[in-house]
Amino acid sequence: MKExxxxxxxxxxxxxxxxxxxxxxxxxxxxxxxxGMTVLLITAxxxxxxxxxxxMHAGETKDKGSIYLNIYYALLIAxxxxxxxxxxxxxxx
Amino acid sequence: MDFFDRFxxxxxxxxxxxxxxxxxxxxxxxVVGITYFKKWGYLWREWITTVDHKRIGIMYLLxxxxxxxxxxxxxxxxxxxxxxPENTFLDSQHYNExxxxxxxVMILFMAMPFIIFFFNYLVPLQIxxxxxxxxxxxxxxxxxxxxxxxxxxxSFIVGGSPDAGWTSYFPLAGNEFSTSVxxxxxxxxxxxxxxxxxxxxxNFITTILKMRAPGMKLMKMPMFTWSAFIANVIIVFAFPVxxxxxxxxxxxxxxxxxxxxxxxxxxDMLWANLFWVWGHPEVYILILPAFGLYSEIISTFARRxxxxxxxxxxxxxxxxxxxxxxWAHHFFTMGQGPLANxxxxxxxxxxAVPTGVKIFNWLFTLWKGKIEFTTxxxxxxxFIPLFTLGGVTGVMxxxxxxxxxxxxxxxxxxxxxxxxIPGVVYAMLAGLTFYWPKIFGFMLNEKLGKWTAxxxxxxxxxAFIPMYITGLDGQARRMYTYSESTGFSAMNMVxxxxxxxxxxxxxxxxxxxxxxxxxxxxxxxxxxxxARSLEWATHTPVPEYNFAITxxxxxxxxxxxxxxxxxxxxxxxxxxxHMPNNSGLPFIMSCIFFVFGFAMxxxxxxxxxxxxxxxxxxxxxxxxxxxxxxxxxxxEIKETETRLRGAKK
Ligand code: HEM
Ligand SMILES: [Cu+2]
Numbered sequence: 001m002k003e004x005x006x007x008x009x010x011x012x013x014x015x016x017x018x019x020x021x022x023x024x025x026x027x028x029x030x031x032x033x034x035x036g037m038t039v040l041l042i043t044a045x046x047x048x049x050x051x052x053x054x055x056m057h058a059g060e061t062k063d064k065g066s067i068y069l070n071i072y073y074a075l076l077i078a079x080x081x082x083x084x085x086x087x088x089x090x091x092x093x
Numbered sequence: 094m095d096f097f098d099r100f101x102x103x104x105x106x107x108x109x110x111x112x113x114x115x116x117x118x119x120x121x122x123x124v125v126g127i128t129y130f131k132k133w134g135y136l137w138r139e140w141i142t143t144v145d146h147k148r149i150g151i152m153y154l155l156x157x158x159x160x161x162x163x164x165x166x167x168x169x170x171x172x173x174x175x176x177x178p179e180n181t182f183l184d185s186q187h188y189n190e191x192x193x194x195x196x197x198v199m200i201l202f203m204a205m206p207f208i209i210f211f212f213n214y215l216v217p218l219q220i221x222x223x224x225x226x227x228x229x230x231x232x233x234x235x236x237x238x239x240x241x242x243x244x245x246x247x248s249f250i251v252g253g254s255p256d257a258g259w260t261s262y263f264p265l266a267g268n269e270f271s272t273s274v275x276x277x278x279x280x281x282x283x284x285x286x287x288x289x290x291x292x293x294x295x296n297f298i299t300t301i302l303k304m305r306a307p308g309m310k311l312m313k314m315p316m317f318t319w320s321a322f323i324a325n326v327i328i329v330f331a332f333p334v335x336x337x338x339x340x341x342x343x344x345x346x347x348x349x350x351x352x353x354x355x356x357x358x359x360x361d362m363l364w365a366n367l368f369w370v371w372g373h374p375e376v377y378i379l380i381l382p383a384f385g386l387y388s389e390i391i392s393t394f395a396r397r398x399x400x401x402x403x404x405x406x407x408x409x410x411x412x413x414x415x416x417x418x419x420w421a422h423h424f425f426t427m428g429q430g431p432l433a434n435x436x437x438x439x440x441x442x443x444x445a446v447p448t449g450v451k452i453f454n455w456l457f458t459l460w461k462g463k464i465e466f467t468t469x470x471x472x473x474x475x476f477i478p479l480f481t482l483g484g485v486t487g488v489m490x491x492x493x494x495x496x497x498x499x500x501x502x503x504x505x506x507x508x509x510x511x512x513x514i515p516g517v518v519y520a521m522l523a524g525l526t527f528y529w530p531k532i533f534g535f536m537l538n539e540k541l542g543k544w545t546a547x548x549x550x551x552x553x554x555x556a557f558i559p560m561y562i563t564g565l566d567g568q569a570r571r572m573y574t575y576s577e578s579t580g581f582s583a584m585n586m587v588x589x590x591x592x593x594x595x596x597x598x599x600x601x602x603x604x605x606x607x608x609x610x611x612x613x614x615x616x617x618x619x620x621x622x623x624a625r626s627l628e629w630a631t632h633t634p635v636p637e638y639n640f641a642i643t644x645x646x647x648x649x650x651x652x653x654x655x656x657x658x659x660x661x662x663x664x665x666x667x668x669x670x671h672m673p674n675n676s677g678l679p680f681i682m683s684c685i686f687f688v689f690g691f692a693m694x695x696x697x698x699x700x701x702x703x704x705x706x707x708x709x710x711x712x713x714x715x716x717x718x719x720x721x722x723x724x725x726x727x728x729e730i731k732e733t734e735t736r737l738r739g740a741k742k
Contacts, residue, residue: 066302077330077417081370084437088421089362092433 012054019043103253103273104186113250142675144228149235150213157207160198167195176589178577188573189256196259202242207521208382212321218628219315221306221644226299228673234289236683241286244690248278255279263353263364277694280343285690287335294328308646315626320385323409324378331374338367369420377416383520387473391455393624394470395462401454408447415444425493426500434493441491468542472523475550476515483511504564507557530621534633535613541605548598556591559584625653632737638670641734670725682711
């Protein structure tokens, strides 16, 4: 019975709902810009990680290595793009 | 009448009306011709519904050649307009439309399908596979690309062409300054084609990672396959940016959002920024497969193993990563400070290093080689010096302080044509000549081929070197005319003559195809160039299953080893082969996409909603469809094999 019940997925689902609620709080309560952004950024990244690991089964096959390599590469490029853009359009304007 | 008014061309001229008639008549002739020769069934069964990578490849090739013609006509018109001061052949609006169309067509609808033709045709053969990983998706990629291309190309006769440059910078591209539907065409046609390209990227990464012949480790892949792999990785990481960018641009133009507007919190420079986040990797998507083709050709005709295999691969990996770090070099003059500019200057110059490594590897491959000057090799030998010149001027442009002088002048135009023509276009033509016998079973005429290569190069030098000079003297790009007193006239006349010579070279290429179809001998066997990698190990014409027996690989040039060193390529017996079924769904779905795109461009909402539902319906249908493919029996394979073996003699 234990193997049949997808406990990991159910927990994951609950957790992702909680993350969504926390993110929504930014909209419904009166936080400062910095606090709001921090909350959003953290919940967004945790949420994305959760989806990839729990629901898209990133770590469950023997391709694990290449899947994570791919994700880290994407992350690197995304971060470079974001920080480069900030540098060009905001910080060094 | 109001409804139909919007389809009228806002700024017509005799040429546009003449093209309308011309296009109408051509369409009619095609339909009548196909009906008369009763070819509809053949077309549908063998081409439109095909999922065979080779046939899809050939359709990409035809599209690319067609677009080379279209873009080429645009180019000659521009050069003619500029050949004399105060020329009135094109007015400013038409000139804007022509250069915008030329850029988009050449990059997205000529160069891209040309390299994707090579991906499709060569990659499965080079790795010893039967098809790509997702054949049906591949057909969808092609048809989406094709419909995007079609949509973009009708713009100048229905509603008006885009006129804000191939970069389509905001605020110029916003509703306020670009009032016609032209820029809607830009946003939506490229979007549809881009989705196709993104799927191509996913498809080929999977194919290369999962479907290599036994023994072909990553470091034993042919160099073209490596370059295709890296280019597809760049596609998968860069094209989503374009998708999002175009979606944002579409929303600004159609739904009144304010991403790129100058007020209401919009930021017009964000467009330029994100455009080049995609745009710079895009130029490497084009050049890396070109490098791959040169590597194959140079090692074949220097009769030597490619020098520095590992450093070739490493340099491509480094280029692919660095290509994402340099985009701001396209707008050094946009107003950011010296810190940002210096960082992007340095990363840009860094790319020249791995590129240089590749140049030296080719030179070392030639060193002590027994060089044979065939047409593909001639293109490669012309490529090395001409491309190096373009690379050097690239490094000049990369110095941000100096770029204030070069930016938006003809110098920049000369630079990128200098890398794209000898880099990408020569590679395409060299590759086409090289692989033509594999694809069609006869060679292109060598003499005509060499004439084409030389004419193209003479034309290229005459057309573009003068631009470096006038550019430094201050001739701005995208200006439809200039006055006598600037002193630019002589150089621009030379440019026009060069462009005309290049046009003659294109005619010669077409004539060569015609001539070779008629007169070229057909008994050339399956390995006319004495080549090295797996694609030459199967029959010509290539049977639909590519290899009757999956080849065994032990080195980077298994076919050469099988010819010279007694390596046994095909071990074991023929077994039945599993192949995918044809399907009309990709074509139908893409047609619906076409109508959807058209409805979006002209804001015909009911039609847009209906077609959107149609697209989703196609997706749903596919999800529930059961299609397990089919088997080719052993007898059938044996029969084909004997027939093809006979054909060789
Ligand atoms: C050594 C390598 C290269 C360097 C250092 C380099 C550098 C640059 C720089 C700095 C610019 C912007 C200049 C300006 O706007 O003022 C530029 C523009 C451009 N480059 Fe390169 N480049 C290199 C190779 C290539 C290659 C291989 C291609 C294409 C296959 C290419 C295609 C282009 C295009 C299409 C543009 C400008 C397009 C436009 O503004 O419309 N470049 N390059
Ligand atoms: Cu660039």
